[in-house]
Ligand code: NAD
Protein backbone atom coordinates (compact mmCIF):
# COMPACT_ATOMS: atom_id res chain seq x y z
CA UNK A 1 0.00 0.00 0.00
CA UNK A 2 1.24 3.49 -0.88
CA UNK A 3 3.06 5.48 1.81
CA UNK A 4 2.84 9.22 1.14
CA UNK A 5 2.59 12.33 3.34
CA UNK A 6 -0.90 13.61 2.57
CA UNK A 7 -3.42 12.18 0.09
CA UNK A 8 -5.43 15.42 0.21
CA UNK A 9 -2.68 16.93 -1.99
CA UNK A 10 -3.45 14.47 -4.80
CA UNK A 11 -5.34 16.84 -7.11
CA UNK A 12 -2.45 19.33 -7.15
CA UNK A 13 -0.08 16.45 -7.97
CA UNK A 14 -2.32 15.12 -10.75
CA UNK A 15 -2.44 18.59 -12.34
CA UNK A 16 1.38 18.77 -12.38
CA UNK A 17 1.68 15.27 -13.81
CA UNK A 18 -0.81 16.05 -16.61
CA UNK A 19 0.92 19.37 -17.38
CA UNK A 20 4.40 17.90 -17.97
CA UNK A 21 3.07 15.41 -20.54
CA UNK A 22 2.44 18.25 -22.98
CA UNK A 23 6.22 18.78 -23.21
CA UNK A 24 7.45 15.18 -23.33
CA UNK A 25 6.80 14.16 -26.94
CA UNK A 26 8.84 10.97 -27.14
CA UNK A 27 7.56 9.68 -23.84
CA UNK A 28 3.99 10.27 -25.04
CA UNK A 29 4.82 8.27 -28.19
CA UNK A 30 6.30 5.45 -26.10
CA UNK A 31 3.24 5.41 -23.87
CA UNK A 32 1.00 4.96 -26.94
CA UNK A 33 3.17 2.03 -28.03
CA UNK A 34 3.12 0.52 -24.54
CA UNK A 35 -0.68 0.85 -24.41
CA UNK A 36 -0.94 -1.13 -27.66
CA UNK A 37 1.72 -3.76 -27.02
CA UNK A 38 1.64 -4.20 -23.20
CA UNK A 39 5.27 -5.33 -23.10
CA UNK A 40 5.41 -5.52 -19.31
CA UNK A 41 2.15 -7.41 -18.69
CA UNK A 42 2.44 -9.33 -15.44
CA UNK A 43 5.80 -7.71 -14.54
CA UNK A 44 6.66 -5.64 -11.48
CA UNK A 45 8.95 -2.63 -11.86
CA UNK A 46 10.41 -0.66 -8.92
CA UNK A 47 11.69 2.83 -9.71
CA UNK A 48 13.76 5.10 -7.47
CA UNK A 49 14.05 8.52 -9.10
CA UNK A 50 13.48 12.09 -7.87
CA UNK A 51 9.77 12.01 -7.10
CA UNK A 52 8.51 14.92 -9.17
CA UNK A 53 6.04 15.24 -12.03
CA UNK A 54 8.25 14.00 -14.91
CA UNK A 55 9.17 10.90 -12.95
CA UNK A 56 5.52 10.30 -12.13
CA UNK A 57 4.75 10.37 -15.85
CA UNK A 58 7.52 7.84 -16.48
CA UNK A 59 5.91 5.58 -13.86
CA UNK A 60 2.53 5.95 -15.62
CA UNK A 61 4.09 5.07 -18.99
CA UNK A 62 5.51 1.84 -17.56
CA UNK A 63 2.11 1.11 -16.01
CA UNK A 64 0.51 1.73 -19.42
CA UNK A 65 2.79 -1.05 -20.69
CA UNK A 66 1.14 -3.46 -18.28
CA UNK A 67 3.64 -3.25 -15.40
CA UNK A 68 2.72 -3.11 -11.74
CA UNK A 69 4.85 -0.10 -10.81
CA UNK A 70 6.22 0.62 -7.33
CA UNK A 71 7.74 4.12 -7.16
CA UNK A 72 9.96 5.83 -4.63
CA UNK A 73 12.30 8.85 -4.59
CA UNK A 74 16.09 8.94 -4.68
CA UNK A 75 16.68 11.90 -2.38
CA UNK A 76 14.60 13.08 0.59
CA UNK A 77 14.64 16.74 -0.52
CA UNK A 78 13.55 16.23 -4.12
CA UNK A 79 10.27 14.49 -3.33
CA UNK A 80 7.19 16.62 -3.92
CA UNK A 81 4.46 15.43 -1.58
CA UNK A 82 1.62 16.48 -3.88
CA UNK A 83 3.12 14.58 -6.83
CA UNK A 84 3.62 11.49 -4.66
CA UNK A 85 -0.04 11.69 -3.58
CA UNK A 86 -1.18 12.32 -7.17
CA UNK A 87 0.75 9.33 -8.46
CA UNK A 88 -0.59 7.10 -5.70
CA UNK A 89 -4.13 8.22 -6.64
CA UNK A 90 -3.45 7.20 -10.26
CA UNK A 91 -2.83 3.55 -9.41
CA UNK A 92 0.94 3.47 -8.88
CA UNK A 93 2.12 2.17 -5.50
CA UNK A 94 4.11 5.16 -4.23
CA UNK A 95 6.42 5.34 -1.23
CA UNK A 96 7.92 8.82 -0.95
CA UNK A 97 7.86 11.73 1.51
CA UNK A 98 9.65 15.05 1.45
CA UNK A 99 12.19 15.75 4.20
CA UNK A 100 12.48 12.27 5.71
CA UNK A 101 15.64 11.34 7.62
CA UNK A 102 18.17 8.79 6.35
CA UNK A 103 16.55 5.79 8.09
CA UNK A 104 13.05 6.73 6.91
CA UNK A 105 14.36 7.28 3.36
CA UNK A 106 15.90 3.82 3.35
CA UNK A 107 12.66 2.38 4.76
CA UNK A 108 10.69 3.84 1.83
CA UNK A 109 13.11 2.28 -0.65
CA UNK A 110 12.74 -1.09 1.06
CA UNK A 111 8.94 -0.76 0.86
CA UNK A 112 9.24 -0.10 -2.87
CA UNK A 113 11.37 -3.22 -3.28
CA UNK A 114 9.23 -5.47 -1.12
CA UNK A 115 7.13 -6.50 -4.16
CA UNK A 116 10.24 -8.45 -5.34
CA UNK A 117 10.40 -6.65 -8.72
CA UNK A 118 11.31 -8.15 -12.09
CA UNK A 119 13.01 -4.92 -13.19
CA UNK A 120 14.29 -1.78 -11.47
CA UNK A 121 15.23 1.79 -12.36
CA UNK A 122 17.80 3.37 -10.07
CA UNK A 123 19.04 6.96 -9.84
CA UNK A 124 22.31 7.05 -7.92
CA UNK A 125 22.52 3.38 -6.99
CA UNK A 126 20.63 3.20 -3.69
CA UNK A 127 18.31 0.37 -4.84
CA UNK A 128 21.27 -1.61 -6.07
CA UNK A 129 22.99 -1.03 -2.73
CA UNK A 130 20.05 -2.53 -0.85
CA UNK A 131 19.72 -5.41 -3.30
CA UNK A 132 23.42 -6.19 -2.95
CA UNK A 133 23.28 -6.20 0.85
CA UNK A 134 20.68 -6.91 3.56
CA UNK A 135 17.81 -6.97 1.05
CA UNK A 136 19.32 -9.28 -1.58
CA UNK A 137 16.36 -11.64 -1.09
CA UNK A 138 14.04 -8.98 -2.57
CA UNK A 139 15.96 -9.32 -5.85
CA UNK A 140 15.10 -12.98 -6.37
CA UNK A 141 12.95 -12.27 -9.48
CA UNK A 142 15.19 -9.63 -11.03
CA UNK A 143 16.01 -9.71 -14.73
CA UNK A 144 18.02 -6.53 -14.31
CA UNK A 145 17.85 -2.77 -13.98
CA UNK A 146 18.79 0.56 -15.46
CA UNK A 147 20.82 3.38 -13.88
CA UNK A 148 20.08 7.04 -14.54
CA UNK A 149 23.03 9.12 -13.35
CA UNK A 150 26.83 9.47 -13.52
CA UNK A 151 27.39 8.77 -9.83
CA UNK A 152 25.28 5.60 -10.06
CA UNK A 153 27.37 4.52 -13.06
CA UNK A 154 30.59 4.95 -11.03
CA UNK A 155 29.08 2.71 -8.34
CA UNK A 156 27.96 0.15 -10.97
CA UNK A 157 31.41 -0.09 -12.52
CA UNK A 158 33.00 -0.43 -9.06
CA UNK A 159 30.73 -3.41 -8.34
CA UNK A 160 31.35 -4.95 -11.75
CA UNK A 161 35.15 -4.57 -11.29
CA UNK A 162 34.93 -6.24 -7.88
CA UNK A 163 32.86 -9.06 -9.40
CA UNK A 164 29.87 -8.36 -7.10
CA UNK A 165 27.32 -6.99 -9.55
CA UNK A 166 24.27 -9.14 -8.79
CA UNK A 167 22.34 -8.75 -12.08
CA UNK A 168 22.59 -7.02 -15.49
CA UNK A 169 22.35 -3.23 -15.47
CA UNK A 170 21.80 -0.84 -18.37
CA UNK A 171 23.89 2.35 -18.22
CA UNK A 172 21.32 4.90 -19.37
CA UNK A 173 23.43 7.90 -18.34
CA UNK A 174 25.97 7.25 -21.08
CA UNK A 175 23.36 7.13 -23.83
CA UNK A 176 24.00 10.28 -25.85
CA UNK A 177 20.35 11.34 -25.61
CA UNK A 178 20.75 11.29 -21.84
CA UNK A 179 23.99 13.01 -20.87
CA UNK A 180 24.29 15.30 -23.91
CA UNK A 181 20.98 16.98 -23.04
CA UNK A 182 20.04 16.17 -19.43
CA UNK A 183 23.43 16.64 -17.80
CA UNK A 184 24.38 19.67 -19.89
CA UNK A 185 21.29 21.64 -20.93
CA UNK A 186 19.04 20.30 -18.18
CA UNK A 187 21.46 21.06 -15.37
CA UNK A 188 22.56 24.28 -17.08
CA UNK A 189 19.00 25.60 -16.86
CA UNK A 190 17.63 24.02 -13.70
CA UNK A 191 20.57 25.09 -11.51
CA UNK A 192 20.08 28.73 -12.39
CA UNK A 193 16.33 28.38 -12.06
CA UNK A 194 16.95 27.14 -8.50
CA UNK A 195 19.59 29.70 -7.51
CA UNK A 196 17.76 32.71 -8.93
CA UNK A 197 14.31 31.74 -7.70
CA UNK A 198 15.60 30.95 -4.21
CA UNK A 199 17.94 33.91 -3.70
CA UNK A 200 16.48 36.53 -6.06
CA UNK A 201 20.07 37.75 -6.55
CA UNK A 202 21.59 39.13 -9.74
CA UNK A 203 23.91 36.73 -11.55
CA UNK A 204 25.28 39.32 -14.00
CA UNK A 205 28.61 40.71 -12.86
CA UNK A 206 29.08 38.01 -10.19
CA UNK A 207 32.01 35.61 -10.17
CA UNK A 208 30.73 32.05 -10.41
CA UNK A 209 33.06 29.18 -9.50
CA UNK A 210 32.05 25.93 -11.24
CA UNK A 211 33.82 22.89 -9.79
CA UNK A 212 34.06 20.16 -12.43
CA UNK A 213 33.83 20.74 -16.19
CA UNK A 214 32.16 17.47 -17.16
CA UNK A 215 28.72 17.41 -18.79
CA UNK A 216 26.90 19.12 -15.93
CA UNK A 217 29.65 21.64 -15.26
CA UNK A 218 29.71 22.67 -18.94
CA UNK A 219 26.00 23.44 -18.85
CA UNK A 220 26.25 25.37 -15.59
CA UNK A 221 29.27 27.39 -16.77
CA UNK A 222 27.78 28.10 -20.20
CA UNK A 223 24.53 29.49 -18.79
CA UNK A 224 26.32 31.52 -16.10
CA UNK A 225 28.44 33.12 -18.84
CA UNK A 226 25.29 33.78 -20.88
CA UNK A 227 23.82 35.72 -17.96
CA UNK A 228 26.88 37.92 -17.68
CA UNK A 229 28.78 36.22 -14.87
CA UNK A 230 32.56 35.86 -14.79
CA UNK A 231 33.16 32.13 -14.64
CA UNK A 232 36.04 30.31 -13.01
CA UNK A 233 36.28 26.55 -13.55
CA UNK A 234 38.14 24.02 -11.39
CA UNK A 235 39.17 20.65 -12.86
CA UNK A 236 41.42 17.67 -12.21
CA UNK A 237 41.29 16.31 -15.77
CA UNK A 238 43.75 18.09 -18.10
CA UNK A 239 41.53 17.53 -21.14
CA UNK A 240 38.47 19.04 -19.48
CA UNK A 241 40.61 21.87 -18.07
CA UNK A 242 41.89 22.69 -21.56
CA UNK A 243 38.37 22.60 -22.98
CA UNK A 244 37.22 25.05 -20.31
CA UNK A 245 40.17 27.33 -21.06
CA UNK A 246 39.41 27.26 -24.79
CA UNK A 247 35.80 28.09 -24.03
CA UNK A 248 37.14 31.28 -22.46
CA UNK A 249 36.87 30.35 -18.78
CA UNK A 250 39.61 30.92 -16.23
CA UNK A 251 40.73 27.59 -14.79
CA UNK A 252 42.06 27.72 -11.26
CA UNK A 253 42.02 25.76 -8.04
CA UNK A 254 39.28 26.43 -5.49
CA UNK A 255 41.96 27.93 -3.22
CA UNK A 256 42.98 30.46 -5.88
CA UNK A 257 39.35 31.38 -6.59
CA UNK A 258 38.38 32.10 -2.97
CA UNK A 259 39.21 35.81 -3.09
CA UNK A 260 36.86 36.29 -6.06
CA UNK A 261 34.02 33.76 -5.91
CA UNK A 262 30.49 34.99 -5.19
CA UNK A 263 28.61 31.81 -6.18
CA UNK A 264 30.04 28.27 -6.00
CA UNK A 265 28.42 25.32 -7.78
CA UNK A 266 29.96 21.86 -7.32
CA UNK A 267 29.41 19.53 -10.30
CA UNK A 268 31.98 16.77 -9.82
CA UNK A 269 30.32 13.64 -8.40
CA UNK A 270 33.33 13.64 -6.05
CA UNK A 271 33.70 14.32 -2.33
CA UNK A 272 35.31 17.19 -0.35
CA UNK A 273 35.31 19.71 -3.21
CA UNK A 274 34.42 22.65 -0.94
CA UNK A 275 36.04 22.09 2.44
CA UNK A 276 35.41 23.85 5.75
CA UNK A 277 38.75 25.63 5.29
CA UNK A 278 37.54 26.96 1.92
CA UNK A 279 34.30 28.25 3.44
CA UNK A 280 36.23 29.93 6.27
CA UNK A 281 38.11 31.97 3.65
CA UNK A 282 35.26 32.77 1.25
CA UNK A 283 34.06 36.29 0.54
CA UNK A 284 31.25 37.65 2.66
CA UNK A 285 27.79 36.58 1.39
CA UNK A 286 29.10 33.87 -0.93
CA UNK A 287 26.42 31.43 -2.11
CA UNK A 288 27.45 27.77 -2.02
CA UNK A 289 25.52 24.95 -3.66
CA UNK A 290 25.90 21.54 -5.26
CA UNK A 291 24.34 19.68 -8.18
CA UNK A 292 26.23 16.41 -7.75
CA UNK A 293 24.18 13.39 -6.76
CA UNK A 294 25.34 13.13 -3.15
CA UNK A 295 25.68 15.81 -0.49
CA UNK A 296 29.37 15.13 0.17
CA UNK A 297 30.78 17.61 -2.38
CA UNK A 298 30.49 20.37 0.23
CA UNK A 299 31.77 19.45 3.70
CA UNK A 300 28.38 19.98 5.34
CA UNK A 301 29.02 17.76 8.37
CA UNK A 302 32.19 19.70 9.25
CA UNK A 303 30.45 23.03 8.63
CA UNK A 304 27.56 22.06 10.93
CA UNK A 305 30.04 21.14 13.71
CA UNK A 306 32.26 24.21 13.20
CA UNK A 307 32.26 27.50 15.11
CA UNK A 308 30.06 29.06 12.40
CA UNK A 309 26.62 30.10 13.70
CA UNK A 310 23.73 28.78 11.62
CA UNK A 311 20.58 30.77 10.88
CA UNK A 312 17.79 29.33 8.75
CA UNK A 313 16.64 32.19 6.53
CA UNK A 314 13.85 30.23 4.80
CA UNK A 315 13.40 26.66 3.53
CA UNK A 316 16.59 25.53 1.77
CA UNK A 317 18.57 28.68 2.61
CA UNK A 318 20.93 28.57 5.61
CA UNK A 319 23.26 31.37 6.61
CA UNK A 320 26.49 30.41 8.40
CA UNK A 321 28.36 33.24 10.14
CA UNK A 322 32.00 32.59 11.03
CA UNK A 323 33.79 34.01 14.09
CA UNK A 324 35.56 36.64 11.90
CA UNK A 325 32.12 38.05 10.99
CA UNK A 326 31.81 36.90 7.36
CA UNK A 327 28.82 34.81 6.31
CA UNK A 328 28.05 32.33 3.55
CA UNK A 329 24.72 30.93 2.37
CA UNK A 330 24.23 27.21 1.75
CA UNK A 331 21.36 26.19 -0.53
CA UNK A 332 19.39 22.93 -0.17
CA UNK A 333 21.60 21.70 2.72
CA UNK A 334 24.33 20.90 0.17
CA UNK A 335 22.06 18.45 -1.66
CA UNK A 336 21.40 18.75 -5.37
CA UNK A 337 20.14 22.30 -5.62
CA UNK A 338 18.14 21.99 -8.83
CA UNK A 339 15.84 19.44 -7.23
CA UNK A 340 15.97 20.78 -3.64
CA UNK A 341 15.26 24.41 -4.57
CA UNK A 342 13.49 23.89 -7.92
CA UNK A 343 11.72 21.14 -9.81
CA UNK A 344 14.63 19.53 -11.69
CA UNK A 345 15.24 19.59 -15.39
CA UNK A 346 12.74 20.88 -17.96
CA UNK A 347 10.26 18.26 -19.18
CA UNK A 348 11.55 18.27 -22.76
CA UNK A 349 15.00 17.24 -21.55
CA UNK A 350 13.59 14.55 -19.26
CA UNK A 351 11.55 13.24 -22.20
CA UNK A 352 14.90 12.22 -23.71
CA UNK A 353 16.27 10.68 -20.51
CA UNK A 354 13.09 8.81 -19.62
CA UNK A 355 12.44 7.54 -23.15
CA UNK A 356 15.89 5.99 -22.90
CA UNK A 357 14.83 4.49 -19.57
CA UNK A 358 11.75 2.92 -21.18
CA UNK A 359 13.83 1.49 -24.02
CA UNK A 360 16.35 0.13 -21.51
CA UNK A 361 13.55 -1.68 -19.67
CA UNK A 362 12.44 -3.20 -23.01
CA UNK A 363 16.01 -4.35 -23.75
CA UNK A 364 16.33 -6.00 -20.35
CA UNK A 365 12.99 -7.69 -20.69
CA UNK A 366 13.40 -8.86 -24.28
CA UNK A 367 17.08 -9.82 -24.29
CA UNK A 368 17.49 -11.58 -20.90
CA UNK A 369 21.07 -10.27 -20.62
CA UNK A 370 23.97 -11.88 -18.75
CA UNK A 371 25.24 -10.12 -15.59
CA UNK A 372 27.21 -7.04 -16.71
CA UNK A 373 26.89 -3.31 -17.47
CA UNK A 374 25.39 -2.48 -20.88
CA UNK A 375 24.83 0.62 -22.96
CA UNK A 376 21.77 1.15 -25.12
CA UNK A 377 22.31 0.23 -28.77
CA UNK A 378 23.11 3.34 -30.82
CA UNK A 379 20.10 2.95 -33.13
CA UNK A 380 17.77 3.27 -30.12
CA UNK A 381 19.58 6.41 -28.97
CA UNK A 382 19.16 7.85 -32.48
CA UNK A 383 15.48 6.98 -32.37
CA UNK A 384 15.06 8.95 -29.13
CA UNK A 385 16.64 12.02 -30.75
CA UNK A 386 14.52 11.56 -33.87
CA UNK A 387 11.32 11.55 -31.81
CA UNK A 388 12.18 15.04 -30.49
CA UNK A 389 13.13 16.72 -33.79
CA UNK A 390 9.66 17.74 -34.99
CA UNK A 391 8.91 19.43 -31.72
CA UNK A 392 11.81 21.85 -32.23
CA UNK A 393 11.11 22.27 -35.95
CA UNK A 394 14.33 20.53 -36.91
CA UNK A 395 14.76 19.47 -40.55
CA UNK A 396 17.15 16.56 -40.86
CA UNK A 397 19.27 16.26 -43.99
CA UNK A 398 19.29 12.81 -45.58
CA UNK A 399 22.40 11.32 -47.17
CA UNK A 400 22.39 10.68 -50.90
CA UNK A 401 23.58 7.18 -51.91
CA UNK A 402 26.79 8.77 -53.25
CA UNK A 403 27.43 10.63 -49.97
CA UNK A 404 26.77 7.53 -47.89
CA UNK A 405 29.22 5.53 -50.00
CA UNK A 406 31.76 8.38 -49.87
CA UNK A 407 31.93 8.42 -46.06
CA UNK A 408 31.38 4.68 -45.78
CA UNK A 409 28.09 4.46 -43.85
CA UNK A 410 24.66 3.02 -44.70
CA UNK A 411 22.24 5.56 -46.16
CA UNK A 412 19.99 5.35 -43.13
CA UNK A 413 22.92 5.88 -40.71
CA UNK A 414 24.58 5.59 -38.28
CA UNK A 415 25.97 8.91 -39.33
CA UNK A 416 28.86 9.25 -36.92
CA UNK A 417 31.54 6.91 -35.71
CA UNK A 418 31.60 6.30 -31.96
CA UNK A 419 33.75 8.93 -30.28
CA UNK A 420 35.15 9.83 -26.91
CA UNK A 421 32.76 11.07 -24.23
CA UNK A 422 34.99 14.05 -23.38
P1 NAD B 1 31.24 14.00 -15.44
O1 NAD B 1 32.03 12.80 -15.10
O2 NAD B 1 30.90 14.30 -16.86
O3 NAD B 1 31.97 15.31 -14.85
C1 NAD B 1 32.53 15.43 -13.58
C2 NAD B 1 33.79 16.27 -13.74
O4 NAD B 1 34.28 16.59 -12.45
C3 NAD B 1 34.89 15.52 -14.50
O5 NAD B 1 35.33 16.30 -15.61
C4 NAD B 1 35.98 15.34 -13.45
O6 NAD B 1 37.28 15.40 -14.00
C5 NAD B 1 35.69 16.52 -12.52
N1 NAD B 1 36.23 16.34 -11.16
C6 NAD B 1 36.29 15.20 -10.40
N2 NAD B 1 36.88 15.47 -9.22
C7 NAD B 1 37.17 16.79 -9.22
C8 NAD B 1 37.80 17.68 -8.28
N3 NAD B 1 38.27 17.23 -7.10
N4 NAD B 1 37.91 18.99 -8.60
C9 NAD B 1 37.47 19.46 -9.80
N5 NAD B 1 36.91 18.67 -10.74
C10 NAD B 1 36.75 17.35 -10.45
O7 NAD B 1 29.92 13.91 -14.56
P2 NAD B 1 28.54 14.68 -14.81
O8 NAD B 1 27.70 13.88 -15.73
O9 NAD B 1 28.81 16.10 -15.09
O10 NAD B 1 27.87 14.51 -13.35
C11 NAD B 1 28.39 15.18 -12.22
C12 NAD B 1 27.52 14.89 -11.00
O11 NAD B 1 26.21 15.42 -11.21
C13 NAD B 1 27.30 13.39 -10.71
O12 NAD B 1 27.19 13.22 -9.33
C14 NAD B 1 25.95 13.12 -11.36
O13 NAD B 1 25.35 11.97 -10.85
C15 NAD B 1 25.22 14.38 -11.04
N6 NAD B 1 24.09 14.76 -11.90
C16 NAD B 1 23.17 15.56 -11.32
C17 NAD B 1 22.10 16.00 -12.05
C18 NAD B 1 21.10 16.90 -11.40
O14 NAD B 1 20.02 17.06 -11.93
N7 NAD B 1 21.42 17.52 -10.30
C19 NAD B 1 21.93 15.61 -13.39
C20 NAD B 1 22.91 14.81 -13.97
C21 NAD B 1 24.00 14.40 -13.21
Ligand code: ADE
Pocket residue numbers: 049050052054055123148149186339343344345350
Ligand atom coordinates in the same frame (compact mmCIF):
# COMPACT_ATOMS: atom_id res chain seq x y z
N1 ADE C 1 13.72 14.93 -12.56
C1 ADE C 1 13.56 13.63 -12.35
N2 ADE C 1 14.71 12.99 -12.36
C2 ADE C 1 15.65 13.93 -12.57
C3 ADE C 1 17.04 13.89 -12.68
N3 ADE C 1 17.71 12.75 -12.59
N4 ADE C 1 17.69 15.06 -12.87
C4 ADE C 1 17.00 16.21 -12.96
N5 ADE C 1 15.68 16.33 -12.89
C5 ADE C 1 15.00 15.18 -12.69
